Amino acid sequence: IVQSDEYRALWPLEIADDAKSKKRWNVVVDGKKAGGVYAVSLGGQVTGFRAGHMAPGWQGAIIIDDPLKVEDAYSKTGRSKANRKLVSTVKSRKASPDTPIIVIMQRLAQDDPTGLIQSGGFPGAWECIEIPALIDDAYVSGLPEQVQGQVVRDVQDQDGRYSYWPYKEPLAELLALEATDRYVFSGQYQQRPSPLGGGIIKGDQFGRYTVLPRILSRNVYGDTAQKTAERNDYSVFQLxxxxxxxxxxxxxxxxxxxxxxELKRRAIDFWNAHRAYDHKVSAPIRQMKIEDKSSGTGLIQDIARGGAGQGRIPVTGIARVTDKLTRVMDVVSYIDAGWVVIPEQAGWVKDFVAECEAFSADGTHAHDDQIDPMVDAINDLLAHPASDWSRWV
Structure with missing residues (x-):
């Protein structure tokens, strides 16, 4: 880009011949190197290189773009790692106390790098510029006067909010996104992340049924406990x-x-209780899917070996590669959008909803055994469906 005719028409730069990679290049003025660019990931090697020079006036800057990955936002370890990099490594790369640091990012959590800066965890004279997706007259009134007149006041919602950029992000689309996943929207779109506590899963967002539609595919999802002591989780099988x-x-x-x-017998009995089906209204059970870990691994092997009176049960293991909070946050939008439906009446449904509503980011909830197979089902049937089952029933 910097070597294109269009760029040079605006900013005529001469690039040194000794280094022209995207990650490292220098500018030449009067035949001498007069500065350059060094690009590296936040976790990459930055020692040995400093931003700016020990001289008066503008001498360069450190620009940090999205220091926290979305997949690390729900991990306290991931957030802490990104914050440590800012404080321990990036700050020391300033050649002069006057060298500015510019952080550009979407908000992902209250204690993300921007949250660290705003709370005083990264000392300095910081100026914060927030650009939310939905703005109102109060926000516009706080903008510089020369900018206020350029704001397009598009259609408003009932709270007087309108899109900051209606051409790219129409109001209707933003409101639909907000309704689908309020936590993600408040952070990534509004730049005001909400605290992650209980209430991640809202019970009133589940759809409810008294009469079922035609079912195209059925699977059993299982989560087995490591121990059976009073304080340990339960084993759960869900259809x-x-x-x-x-x-x-x-x-x-x-x-x-x-x-x-008994664990094996319960799993087989649950399968057999639902083996029968009427193809006009339902489909056969296709698989039993169990977390391939601890007691689940042994159960998978036992069922796969078969046995007297068991019949054939296709069983497969599920590998859960991320932490539980991340898995829940990845699928909660399906619940909020009404794609996950539970019975209006069932002996177990009240306890199921209570456990979902109690699920918290800090792990202070008592149990979450019913949540794991639900997340597996959402991933398997909604987020990453393997087939168009309508062809088979």
């Missing part, structure tokens, strides 16, 4: 179906503290 309306339905569930061989 989920994909409806012809493209929503998923929790059809049945069992939950208890079982050790082998």
């Amino acid at each position: 989920w179906g994909l409806g012809e309306d493209k929503r998923i339905y929790l059809l049945d569930m069992i939950r208890g503290k079982w050790e082998a061989p």
